[in-house]
Amino acid sequence: MKIYFAGSIRGGRDDAVLYRQIIALLMEYGDVLTEHVGDASLTRTGEDGPSDETIYERDMAWLAEADAVIAEVTTPSHGVGYEVARAEVLGKPVLCLHRRTAGRWLSAMLAGNPALWCETYDSVEELRPILERFLHRPDLYLLKKLGRE
Amino acid sequence: MKIYFAGSIRGGRDDAVLYRQIIALLMEYGDVLTEHVGDASLTRTGEDGPSDETIYERDMAWLAEADAVIAEVTTPSHGVGYEVARAEVLGKPVLCLHRRTAGRWLSAMLAGNPALWCETYDSVEELRPILERFLHRPDLYLLKKLGRE
Numbered sequence: 001m002k003i004y005f006a007g008s009i010r011g012g013r014d015d016a017v018l019y020r021q022i023i024a025l026l027m028e029y030g031d032v033l034t035e036h037v038g039d040a041s042l043t044r045t046g047e048d049g050p051s052d053e054t055i056y057e058r059d060m061a062w063l064a065e066a067d068a069v070i071a072e073v074t075t076p077s078h079g080v081g082y083e084v085a086r087a088e089v090l091g092k093p094v095l096c097l098h099r100r101t102a103g104r105w106l107s108a109m110l111a112g113n114p115a116l117w118c119e120t121y122d123s124v125e126e127l128r129p130i131l132e133r134f135l136h137r138p139d140l141y142l143l144k145k146l147g148r149e
Numbered sequence: 150m151k152i153y154f155a156g157s158i159r160g161g162r163d164d165a166v167l168y169r170q171i172i173a174l175l176m177e178y179g180d181v182l183t184e185h186v187g188d189a190s191l192t193r194t195g196e197d198g199p200s201d202e203t204i205y206e207r208d209m210a211w212l213a214e215a216d217a218v219i220a221e222v223t224t225p226s227h228g229v230g231y232e233v234a235r236a237e238v239l240g241k242p243v244l245c246l247h248r249r250t251a252g253r254w255l256s257a258m259l260a261g262n263p264a265l266w267c268e269t270y271d272s273v274e275e276l277r278p279i280l281e282r283f284l285h286r287p288d289l290y291l292l293k294k295l296g297r298e
Contacts (some may be wrong), residue, residue, distance in 0.1 A: 009256070056261035059258065076225040076227055077225050078222055078227075081234070084231060085235050109225040109227065109228065112200065112203070
């Protein structure tokens with residue numbers, strides 16, 4: 001299974017350690033195409049090396065081949081919001097993970113969106129059963145979700 | 150002309166006054182469907198009243214009827230990133246306005262995206278000629294942009 005993990009880069013790297021922990025969990029279930037998102041040496045200025053155009057094209061290609069998309073959506077990020085929307089339009093199953101953090105409210109574009117699964121959590125320890133349920137059969141997860149509407 | 154203006158709400162309201170100024174400018178050119186984004190009484194918790202589902206459906210309906218989309222993309226926001234992607238997929242002309250602000254880098258999903266117009270600016274006074282050029286014929290602006298690729 002190919003997994004696209006989305007987390008904030010230029011929006012802010014406050015959660016970089018958490019992203020790395022989530023990616024380590026995800027690697028038990030499949031290939032994480034975007035493993036660099038959890039790299040502690042990746043700073044807010046973005047990635048040194050590839051141009052913005054190259055990053056955009058590479059990420060859109062990865063998104064197109066992903067079987068499931070998991071976005072950590074606590075730190076606000078244009079890129080993550082963009083990726084979630086493109087994944088949704090491509091018909092990918094999308095799970096949004098949001099921490100209960102003071103002063104952070106999830107956008108209505110995600111929280112009020114019937115095509116997305118949004119889960120709230122406090123610590124990475126709570127994520128295993130959520131990820132397991134989602135990644136076991138993300139297609140079924142998506143169908144079940146859409147069937148509810 | 151119907152204009153969809155996108156700015157951060159739950160990502161942070163630091164730029165709310167600026168949004169109001171931009172919206173006032175945009176109202177010289179057409180109807181701004183999302184005038185509430187510049188409302189100073191609208192806090193980070195979002196809008197009191199409508200549910201997230203109602204906000205999502207209303208905003209997607211406005212996006213579908215918009216002739217042009219203008220996003221202020223300095224304050225990171227999942228919602229704005231999401232709206233930009235959905236607008237792009239709908240074939241809407243999208244202008245992203247980004248301020249030169251210390252510690253803020255625009256996502257590669259926007260800056261490296263050939264389907265979007267991204268403009269950098271310092272103050273609202275610089276925006277009139279940019280908006281004028283974009284709103285005069287947003288369709289031509291988009292075609293010209295796509296023709297370059």
